[in-house]
Amino acid sequence: MRTVVLGVPDWPGHRAGQHLDVRLTAEDGYSAEREYSIATAPGEAVAITVERLDDGEVSPYLTEELRHGDELELRGPIGGYFVWDPEDESPLLLVAGGSGIVPLRAMLRHRRRSGSNVPVRLLYSSRTLEDVIYRAELDEPADGIEVAYTLTREQPPGWSGYARRVDAELLADIAWPADDGALAFVCGPTSFVETVANGLVELGYPPNRVKTERFGATGR
Amino acid sequence: MEALDGNAIGGLLLDVFGAEMTTAEGVCAECGTTGPVAQLVVYLEAPGTVARCRGCSAILMVMVEVRGITCVDLRGLAELERTS
Amino acid sequence: MSFVSRGFRGRRRETDVDPTRVPPGQHVTTDFPVLSAGPTPHTSLGEWTFSIVNGDEKKAWSWDEFQALPHEEVTVDIHCVTRWSKLDTNWEGVAVDTLLEQVDHDASYVLAFCDGGYTTNLPLEDVSDGKAWVAFAYDGEPLDPEHGGPARLLVPHLYFWKSAKWVRGLELRDTDEPGFWETYGYHSYGDPWREQRYAGD
Numbered sequence: 001m002r003t004v005v006l007g008v009p010d011w012p013g014h015r016a017g018q019h020l021d022v023r024l025t026a027e028d029g030y031s032a033e034r035e036y037s038i039a040t041a042p043g044e045a046v047a048i049t050v051e052r053l054d055d056g057e058v059s060p061y062l063t064e065e066l067r068h069g070d071e072l073e074l075r076g077p078i079g080g081y082f083v084w085d086p087e088d089e090s091p092l093l094l095v096a097g098g099s100g101i102v103p104l105r106a107m108l109r110h111r112r113r114s115g116s117n118v119p120v121r122l123l124y125s126s127r128t129l130e131d132v133i134y135r136a137e138l139d140e141p142a143d144g145i146e147v148a149y150t151l152t153r154e155q156p157p158g159w160s161g162y163a164r165r166v167d168a169e170l171l172a173d174i175a176w177p178a179d180d181g182a183l184a185f186v187c188g189p190t191s192f193v194e195t196v197a198n199g200l201v202e203l204g205y206p207p208n209r210v211k212t213e214r215f216g217a218t219g220r
Numbered sequence: 221m222e223a224l225d226g227n228a229i230g231g232l233l234l235d236v237f238g239a240e241m242t243t244a245e246g247v248c249a250e251c252g253t254t255g256p257v258a259q260l261v262v263y264l265e266a267p268g269t270v271a272r273c274r275g276c277s278a279i280l281m282v283m284v285e286v287r288g289i290t291c292v293d294l295r296g297l298a299e300l301e302r303t304s
Numbered sequence: 305m306s307f308v309s310r311g312f313r314g315r316r317r318e319t320d321v322d323p324t325r326v327p328p329g330q331h332v333t334t335d336f337p338v339l340s341a342g343p344t345p346h347t348s349l350g351e352w353t354f355s356i357v358n359g360d361e362k363k364a365w366s367w368d369e370f371q372a373l374p375h376e377e378v379t380v381d382i383h384c385v386t387r388w389s390k391l392d393t394n395w396e397g398v399a400v401d402t403l404l405e406q407v408d409h410d411a412s413y414v415l416a417f418c419d420g421g422y423t424t425n426l427p428l429e430d431v432s433d434g435k436a437w438v439a440f441a442y443d444g445e446p447l448d449p450e451h452g453g454p455a456r457l458l459v460p461h462l463y464f465w466k467s468a469k470w471v472r473g474l475e476l477r478d479t480d481e482p483g484f485w486e487t488y489g490y491h492s493y494g495d496p497w498r499e500q501r502y503a504g505d
Contacts, residue, residue: 019227019230019231021231024309024312024314025307025308025309025312026308026309026312026313026314027308030314030331032314032315035228035231057314057315061309061311061312065311065312066311067310070309070310070311071307071309071310072309073307073309075231075234075235076231078230078231078234078240078242079227079230079240079242079258080240080242080243080304081226081227081242081243081256081257081258082227082242082258189222190222190223190224191222211258212225212258212259213225213227213258214222214223214224214225214227214228215224216222216224223343263340263341263342265337265338265339265340266339266340266341267339267385267386267465267485267490268341268485268488268489270341270342272342277342277343279341279342282488284485284488284489284490286489286502286503287502291488291489293488
């Protein structure tokens with residue numbers, strides 16, 4: 001896992017939840033393109049957090065080869081649907097599966113930097129505690145933010161948090177009641193997002209109040 | 221190979237339309253399901269990119285890069301309207 | 305396109321290959337990428353049939369009848385229009401010749417049709433004379449659904465989009481009717497050795 005900070009000339013600014021397209025080109029012209037959510041809030045330096053996938057093509061380069069001073073080809077910022085602005089005063093429900101935490105973390109940072117007080121509940125599903133990204137930051141949440149983890153594969157001794165894949169019951173525990181008018185952002189692998197989004201609709205969330213962003217099974 | 225959603229073609233559509241399109245509202249010509257492009261079912265790993273209706277799976281958009289030019293076929297959409 | 309990412313090499317490729325086996329613009333991979341335009345169909349063997357459709361007439365085989373036909377193992381190179389090639393791939397299937405023999409026809413073209421609605425067009429002679437199979441096994445195992453199982457068309461001398469996954473039959477035609485990718489700009493014939501990727505190539 002590596003967070004790469006980018007200096008982008010003439011950066012137009014971005015919104016929390018947006019992403020970048022990164023394109024790598026080899027000398028023989030071969031190119032590969034991937035999407036990465038922006039991990040930082042508007043006003044902060046643009047950064048992406050990349051998980052190294054063993055069979056990956058782009059992530060090994062970004063996490064191991066890329067050096068300070070190297071240039072990257074970027075397109076962005078992209079997105080207008082999976083974005084949060086502090087003008088929205090609805091309670092927020094953020095649900096992350098694996099690397100789905102990245103755009104949600106940008107939202108949390110934006111909330112803090114903008115002085116917003118909207119109540120937030122974050123549910124973050126990871127395989128193990130070691131897989132949790134931004135742990136130090138999430139363990140010291142700002143006022144009004146409640147964080148719950150669920151570790152699906154392995155839990156440390158004495159773990160008192162959730163220890164299973166997100167299901168209807170877990171969602172019912174964590175989610176704001178449907179009547180609260182909350183806005184939900186769900187991000188992660190496709191199957192995770194579908195389970196959670198369907199679960200929230202079953203709990204009474206209007207479908208247009210559940211915003212989703214699906215990453216590939218390999219985390220993009 | 222799991223499908224993604226319309227967020228994954230945000231960049232491609234930005235290039236093609238010169239505007240943010242994930243919030244554009246599309247109407248499926250087959251079943252009438254209406255919703256943001258961000259909610260379409262997207263298959264990226266193919267000779268082209270295919271976006272399908274989440275309701276009925278009908279093909280709404282096909283994007284193929286032909287000799288460096290992105291060709292966009294929107295025949296499956298009855299309507300596509302920007303909202304932002 | 306002059307921007308080069310320092311130190312980027314892309315996926316590990318096979319470089320120790322006979323270049324005469326690699327069509328222009330292709331690189332050899334040991335992976336088997338899964339490409340799809342839609343959800344993976346799941347047709348049970350009990351429902352599955354393969355048909356040759358000739359105007360109003362149709363000759364169909366159930367899975368059991370199909371399995372009872374002579375089949376053969378072949379090792380072929382395959383070339384995807386997305387630029388990866390895979391050498392010495394091992395398949396088992398029924399030669400399309402075997403199926404065509406059972407139908408009286410004077411067609412010049414075929415349109416392969418599949419579960420999920422995919423189609424692709426070929427000249428009849430490109431699926432005859434030992435050039436094509438309906439393959440149901442890969443590498444000694446039943447063909448995985450994500451790779452086209454229960455059965456796919458296998459036409460290795462053309463770009464692999466012509467080797468239609470989840471194939472359910474061939475429509476015999478007098479005229480050439482563009483299939484799915486051909487309609488969206490891909491080449492009607494698709495010879496990798498002449499790099500016929502797009503219409504007009």
